[in-house]
Structures are given as structure tokens and as C-alpha cells.
Amino acid sequence: MRKSVENNERRDDTLTRSEAPRVLHFVTGGFSGATQVAIDLCLASLQTGRIAPLLVLRRKRNTDKVRVQALRDKGLQVWVVPGWSHLATLWALRRLCLALRPRVMVAHGFPEHLLGRWAALWAGVSVLTQVEHNSRERYSAWRLWQARRLAPYSAKLIGVSEGVRQRLLQLGMPAAKTLAIPNGIDLRRFEAAQGKPFAARLPQLVMSARFARQKDHLTLIRALHLLRQQDLAPKLKLGGAGKASYRKAAEDLVRQLGLQDQVEFLGHYGQMPQLLMDSQICVLATHYEGMPLALVEGMAAGCACVASDVVGVSEVLAQGETGFLVPEGDAQALADVLGRLLREAGLAERLGRAARERALAEHGMPLMIQRYEDLLLSL
Numbered sequence: 168m169r170k171s172v173e174n175n176e177r178r179d180d181t182l183t184r185s186e187a188p189r190v191l192h193f194v195t196g197g198f199s200g201a202t203q204v205a206i207d208l209c210l211a212s213l214q215t216g217r218i219a220p221l222l223v224l225r226r227k228r229n230t231d232k233v234r235v236q237a238l239r240d241k242g243l244q245v246w247v248v249p250g251w252s253h254l255a256t257l258w259a260l261r262r263l264c265l266a267l268r269p270r271v272m273v274a275h276g277f278p279e280h281l282l283g284r285w286a287a288l289w290a291g292v293s294v295l296t297q298v299e300h301n302s303r304e305r306y307s308a309w310r311l312w313q314a315r316r317l318a319p320y321s322a323k324l325i326g327v328s329e330g331v332r333q334r335l336l337q338l339g340m341p342a343a344k345t346l347a348i349p350n351g352i353d354l355r356r357f358e359a360a361q362g363k364p365f366a367a368r369l370p371q372l373v374m375s376a377r378f379a380r381q382k383d384h385l386t387l388i389r390a391l392h393l394l395r396q397q398d399l400a401p402k403l404k405l406g407g408a409g410k411a412s413y414r415k416a417a418e419d420l421v422r423q424l425g426l427q428d429q430v431e432f433l434g435h436y437g438q439m440p441q442l443l444m445d446s447q448i449c450v451l452a453t454h455y456e457g458m459p460l461a462l463v464e465g466m467a468a469g470c471a472c473v474a475s476d477v478v479g480v481s482e483v484l485a486q487g488e489t490g491f492l493v494p495e496g497d498a499q500a501l502a503d504v505l506g507r508l509l510r511e512a513g514l515a516e517r518l519g520r521a522a523r524e525r526a527l528a529e530h531g532m533p534l535m536i537q538r539y540e541d542l543l544l545s546l
Contacts, residue, residue: 187216187217187218187219188218188219188270188271188543188544189218189219189220189221189267189268189269189270189271190212190218190219190220190221190269190270190271190273190543191221191222191223191263191264191267191269191271191272191273191287191292192205192208192209192220192221192222192223192273192275193205193223193225193260193272193273193274193275193279193282193283193286194222194223194224194225194274194275194276194279195224195225195227195275195276195279196224196225196226196227196230196235196247196250197227197229197230197377197409198229198230198231198234198377198408198435199276199300199377199379200300200350200457200459200460200461201275201276201279201298201300201457202224202275202276203460204275204298204300204327204350204460205222205273205275206222206238206243207351207353207532207535207536208220208273208535208536208539209221209222209243210238210241210243211532211536211540212536212540213241213242213243215536215540217540217544218540218543218544220243220244221244221246221267221269222238222243222244222245222246223245223246223247223248223260223263224245224246224247224248225247225248225249225250225256225279225282226247226248226249226250226251227250229408229409229410230247230250231435235247246263248260248263253278253282256282256286257282257285257286257289260282260283260286260287261286261287261289261290264286264287264290264291264292265290265291269287269292270292270293270294271292271293271294271295271296271543271546272284272286272287272292272294272295272296273296273298273543274287274295274296274297274298275298275300276298276299276300276301277299277300277301277304277305277306278310280297280298280299280314281310281313281314281317284297284317284320284321285313285317288317288320294322294543294546295317295320295321295322296321296322296323296324296325296543296546297314297317297321297323297324297325298325298326298327299324299325299326299327299331299334299335299457300327300331300457300458301331301381301455301456301457301479302328302330302331302334302455302456302457302477302478302479303334303454303455303478306338311338311339314338314340315338315339315340318340318341318344319341321344322344322546323344323345323346323542323546324340324341324344324345324346325345325346325347325348325542326345326346326347326348326457327347327348327349327350327457327458327479328347328349328350328457328458328478328479328482329347329349329482330457330478330479330481330482331347331457331458331478331479332345332346332347333478334478346542348535348538348539348542349458349529349530349535350457350458350460350463350530350535351463351530351531351532351533351534351535351536352460352463352464352467352526352530352531352532353532354467354526354527354530354531354532356440356467357440357443357444357464357467357468357469357523357526359441359444360444360467360468360469360523361469363444363445363469365447365469365512365515365516365519365520366512366516368444368445368446368447369402369445369446369447370401370447370448370509370512371401371402371403371404371446371447371448372387372391372401372402372403372404372446372448372449372450372505373403373404373406373442373443373446373448373449373450373465373470374387374403374404374405374406374407374449374450374451374452374461375406375407375436375439375443375449375461375464375465376405376406376407376409376451376453376461377407377408377409377410378407378408378409378410378411378413378414378417379409379410379413380410380413380454381453381454381455381456382407382409382413382452382453382454383452383453383454383475383495383496384405384413384417384452385416385417385420386452386475386496386497386498386501387403387450387452387498387501388403388417388420388421388424388426388430389420389424389498390452390498390499390501390502390505391403391424391426391429391430391502392424392426393498393499393502394502394505394506394509397502397506399505399506399509399510400429401429401448401505401509402429402430402431403426403429403430403431404431404433404442404446405417405430405431405432405433406433406434406435406436406439406442407433407434407435407436408434408435414432417432418432439464440464440468443464443465443468443470444468444469446468446470447470447471447508447512447515447519448470448471448472448473448505448508448509448515449462449464449465449466449468449470449471449472449473450472450473450474450501450505451465451472451473451474451475451480452474452475452501453474453475453477453480453495454475454477454495454496455477455478455479456477456478456479456480457479458479458482458483459474459479459480459483462474462480462483462484463483463526463530465522466483466484466489466490466522466523466525466526466530467523467526467527467530468523469519469520469522469523470519470522471490471508471514471515471516471518471519471522472484472489472490472491472518472519472522473490473491473492473493473501473504473505473508474490474491474492474493475492475493475494475495475496476492476493476494476495477495480492483530484522485525488518488521489518489521489522489525490518490522491504491508491518
């Protein structure tokens with residue numbers, strides 16, 4: 168157990184004395200959008216004191232020890248369990264559940280929501296919940312059987328958008344247990360956007376997304392190449408870590424198309440809010456989403472936003488009102504919209520202002536936190 172689980176150095180004395188119910192959040196250690204939501208919920212619970220949060224990450228190749236330690240330095244109890252096989256994950260997570268005795272297991276993402284609920288069920292955890300973060304997960308027949316088998320033992324199945332909730336219903340999940348809680352962001356990080364004139368921003372493109380099968384960096388790079396036919400050569404900033412092979416494919420395409428002077432790969436970038444507030448256009452080219460936090464951040468920053476028209480995204484952006492939606496994988500359509508925004512600064516400014524207003528009204532983190540905590544406490 169000592170070799171398979173990274174534990175906190177101090178014993179969990181604080182939680183032993185606490186009257187707040189222990190809630191264990193289990194999620195990928197790949198620091199995806201699902202990981203960020205779980206982290207946000209845990210850190211918020213530390214502040215509200217209504218729930219005693221425990222965070223368990225399933226180790227991935229890109230699990231960053233520095234980021235894990237940073238969470239511990241904030242007072243959050245964090246463990247990392249093996250991820251090299253499902254059996255190893257199940258064994259270590261069940262042992263943790265038996266040791267920590269959480270009242271509720273909140274299993275985020277796929278396949279973590281299967282592994283987390285099985286381990287918690289075998290450890291005798293009272294309440295199981297699932298959080299589905301994407302609208303297009305890879306459910307094989309075996310995994311779908313597991314999801315349906317676990318549904319009767321689960322108190323709630325949560326989709327991070329209405330589109331994701333509908334997808335869960337299509338997969339045969341019980342309607343009475345299935346609900347939507349939209350993701351939220353920390354709007355305080357974007358307060359400076361109010362005093363940032365649009366004309367003072369750089370006419371550049373920003374996409375914040377990890378390099379993964381889900382994201383569509385290649386279509387955006389092809390669109391950038393097509394913009395040259397319109398005599399436009401904006402800079403493109405790509406923020407995000409992810410899988411090395413997907414980043415290499417993007418870097419190779421940039422070289423093939425001769426765009427090295429326009430595209431910058433930032434990797435994991437800690438100053439993304441400031442970069443967005445310094446830029447005019449935020450792009451999210453993607454194949455599928457649950458509820459895109461990166462896009463909401465672009466909206467909160469006051470950027471003119473352009474994104475692929477897929478489930479989850481289409482609920483966030485109103486076509487022609489708070490941004491533009493383009494067909495998935497269509498580089499020409501994406502280039503045409505980006506070209507229009509680069510040429511028509513007034514239109515881009517109007518869309519950015521409307522997008523920020525919608526983000527402030529509908530996508531703040533306090534509302535998300537309250538909804539989750541009220542639900543978990545009611546269980």
C-alpha cells in the first residue's frame with residue numbers, strides 16, 4: 168500500500184475530529200477539465216466547511232508532482248493511486264476507502280466513474296455518485312454494462328451540462344436519478360477585463376486546451392493557413408499540456424504549412440486569464456465536450472469567441488449573439504469566421520462584451536459549488 172499510494176505525510180487527524188461529512192472525489196490525475204472541477208469543489212469545501220473533502224487522483228503519465236504538492240500546500244488532502252492497470256487502481260482505491268471511511272464517493276469522468284464506484288461499493292461507502300464530464304465517451308458494450316449495473320447503487324448521476332445529461336439518458340440511465348449541474352469558473356480572475364478596452368488588445372487567437380484526441384488543434388492550424396489566402400496572418404497562442412504524440416502532430420503540421428512564425432506552443436500556462444484579457448479572439452476547436460471551461464474563461468475575459476458546434480459548446484455560445492459556432496472539423500468555415508472577426512473589430516467587440524455578460528450571469532463558480540454541496544448534503 169505504501170508503494171502504490173502517495174499519501175499525505177500527516178495523519179488525517181483534522182478530518183477525524185470534524186463533524187462535516189467526508190466526501191471523496193476521485194478523478195484522473197491528467198489535470199483535465201474534469202480534474203479542475205474536482206479540485207475546485209474540494210478547495211471550495213475547505214472554505215465553506217460544510218463538507219470535509221478528500222481528493223484522490225488516478226496516476227497518469229503526465230501527473231505533475233509539483234501541481235499535486237501545490238494542492239497539498241493549500242491544505243487539501245490528496246492521494247495518488249496507481250493507474251497502470253484497472254485492477255491496481257481498484258485495489259488501492261478500495262483500501263483508501265476502507266481507511267478514510269468517506270460518506271460519499273464522487274467519481275468524476277470516464278472510466279474513473281466506473282472504477283471509483285466499484286471500489287467504493289466494495290468498501291461499503293454509503294453514497295455513490297457519478298459525474299459525467301463529456302458527451303462522447305468511449306462506452307464499449309462491457310463498460311456500458313458496468314455503468315448500467317452501477318446505476319441502481321448510485322444516488323445521483325450528474326451531467327456537467329444539459330447535453331451531457333441527455334446523453335446519459337440515451338445510454339439508458341434512470342431519469343429520476345439523472346440531473347445537470349453546469350460547470351462554473353472563478354470569475355474573480357477576470358475582473359480586470361472590465362477595464363481593458365477591446366481596441367487595446369492584440370488581434371491574436373488563443374486556444375487553451377490540452378493536447379488530446381478530444382481536441383481539434385489540427386483544424387485550427389489548417390484554418391490559420393487558410394487565413395493567409397485572405398492576407399491575414401494573426402498570431403496563435405496554444406496553451407495546454409496533454410499527450411506528447413498529439414502535440415507533436417500539431418507541431419509537425421505547423422512546420423509543414425510554414426506557420427512557425429505565427430504559432431506558439433505555451434505548454435501548461437499559469438497566466439492564461441491575463442493572456443485572454445490581452446487578446447481579442449478565443450477559439451475552441453474540438454470534437455466533443457461536456458461543458459467547456461476554457462471557452463467560458465474566454466467569454467469571461469471579454470474575447471470574441473469561436474468554437475466547434477458540438478454538444479456542450481452549443482449550450483454555452485449563442486450563435487451570432489455571444490460568439491460564432493462552426494461545423495466540427497471544417498477548417499474553411501473556421502477560417503471564414505476568424506477572418507470576419509479580424510476585419511470587423513466592431514463586431515468582435517460586441518460579441519466579446521455580450522459573451523462576458525453571459526459568463527458573469529450564468530457561469531460563476533459559487534453557483535456550481537452551492538448546487539453540488541446542497542445535493543451532496545441532501546444525500
